[in-house]
Amino acid sequence: MxxxxxxxxxxxxxxxxxxxxxxxxxxxxxxxxxxxxxxxxxxxxxxxxxxxxxxxxxxxxxxxxxxxxxxxxxxxxxxxxxxxxxxxxxxxxxxxxxxxxxxxxxxxxxxxxxxxxxxxxxxxxxxxxxxxxxxxxxxxxxxxxxxxxxxxxxxxxxxxxxxxxxxxxxxxxxxxxxxxxxxxxxxxxxxxxxxxxxxxxxxxxxxNSVAAVVETQKLGTALEAFAQSKEMTEEQREDFLRNAYTVCKRYADKDTPFELEAFANELWPDNPEELSSSFEGSGLNISDGFIPDKRSLRSLVKFSGGTKNWRIIFDRAALSNDEIEFNVESETLVIKKLPEELLARLRVEVSQDGEED
Structure with missing residues (x-):
């Protein structure tokens, strides 16, 4: 009982x-x-x-x-x-x-x-x-x-x-x-x-000799993941990554080694520990002490790719301001607002193709 x-x-x-x-x-x-x-x-x-x-x-x-x-x-x-x-x-x-x-x-x-x-x-x-x-x-x-x-x-x-x-x-x-x-x-x-x-x-x-290219690429991956975890708008994400690019580009220009603590304090000053913890928890093992690779840094603000017949490179801003549209399902890019000079040349090319037919 x-x-x-x-x-x-x-x-x-x-x-x-x-x-x-x-x-x-x-x-x-x-x-x-x-x-x-x-x-x-x-x-x-x-x-x-x-x-x-x-x-x-x-x-x-x-x-x-x-x-x-x-x-x-x-x-x-x-x-x-x-x-x-x-x-x-x-x-x-x-x-x-x-x-x-x-x-x-x-x-x-x-x-x-x-x-x-x-x-x-x-x-x-x-x-x-x-x-x-x-x-x-x-x-x-x-x-x-x-x-x-x-x-x-x-x-x-x-x-x-x-x-x-x-x-x-x-x-x-x-x-x-x-x-x-x-x-x-x-x-x-x-x-x-x-x-x-x-x-x-x-x-x-x-x-602990590290390849700057590999470490810079991992840095970009960690920054992208952090932006996603914070659910940033496209504009906020663009500003965040562009600021990261500016900081890292300065390191590269001055041959200053990357150090996470200093980087986080500058890039995310309101809560640097949050950014540092995100990096440490990413599993990417980004080392301090490497000089950021300038070419690899471009991925923070630019997309590029191509085949043997064409190559394209554009700023991340082109996606946010609707100059370029990416269709995930069809895996295609639609380029809008083409410059007049390029439009004129393309029109001539298409016209000449029609005459030959």
Whole structure:
């Protein structure tokens, strides 16, 4: 018989974003003359706190702007991280503790002579539940002094990991790497942080040389997708893409590398994070640091195409002001408002064809 209190509510089912395979932390401590590695001898137990930490780390990394993308260097003797990971992930010849210690020692060598202060180096191998993709994240986290209340309600100092503030991190898409993809490795470059992040890039052995044409084409795709997601009118879309063209053309003219944060601040100043998040979530892995390709930029304001017998090129504005009409079903273009000179020549041509018949 009901007692009026109702049935106890069931505990909500916890849906994991990431399935942790292995996680460990080694510390890179600065001492006189360089660094030493204070290593952990076994992997961390995966409890609620560790799960939350890795989920936060993965989410924050994915949303970070200023990342460079690339692949491992072929020279595994001077850039051995790829060799260590191959023994762990591809062949199973090495365990996670050994692999991450080798990587920490490599990081120590790369950090020598830099201004790095070191920190706690987290290594996490996890599988994203949504698509079963395996990743390895390496991130240097530092302690941050905060405040907490003790049992007596007194405010006391409390050290905690600065999860949101990390500046040095890299991620390997292990699944893509094993499948032979062209780009699967990224690291946080950060605006104006080349000198700071260079040793981390060298540690990873990341070859981030990019083809400007390919990156510019991906940039155009991301901009088109963003305009569509905002449900812009044709006029708004035209203005948006033309402004993007103007900004990128200036980068190209001045040999200024593309950087997402600066680009978003200029192109979408009212909410730059919205544009940045759209790019980061696109899956296109657009790298910072490339000089936009001028020819490829034309797609933002022009359409072009042709066969061996004809070629056409026109501004996007021609579609919006009804000079050119595209019929999706018949896959045809109707060109209106032809210039008088061209009309006159066409009339003569048609007239001459008629006389010959």
């Amino acid at each position: 009901a007692d009026g209190r109702g049935e106890a509510a069931e505990a909500p089912e916890v849906v994991l974003e990431n399935e942790i395979v292995n996680v460990i932390v080694h510390s890179l401590n600065r001492v006189d003359g360089g660094f030493i590695v204070d290593d952990r001898k076994k992997v961390l137990d995966i409890g609620v706190t560790v799960q939350r930490l890795i989920d936060q780390l993965a989410k924050i990394y994915a949303g970070k702007t200023g990342k460079s993308h690339g692949r491992f260097e072929d020279d595994v003797d001077n850039y051995p991280v790829a060799k260590f990971l191959e023994a762990y992930y591809k062949t199973g010849a090495s365990d996670f503790v050994t692999t991450t210690f080798q990587m920490a020692e490599t990081l120590k060598k790369s950090a020598q002579g830099t201004a790095s202060t070191g920190g706690h180096v987290f290594f996490a191998h996890f599988k994203r539940v949504a698509d079963q993709t395996h990743y390895l994240i390496v991130a240097i986290l530092n302690d941050e002094l905060g405040a907490a209340l003790n049992k007596s309600k007194e405010v006391v100092d409390a050290l905690h990991l600065d999860i949101k503030g990390f500046r040095l991190a890299g991620r390997v898409n292990l699944t893509s790497w094993a499948d032979g993809a062209d780009k699967y490795l990224s690291f946080i470059k950060g605006r104006g942080q080349d000198k700071v992040s260079e040793f981390f890039k060298l540690f990873l052995g990341c070859n």
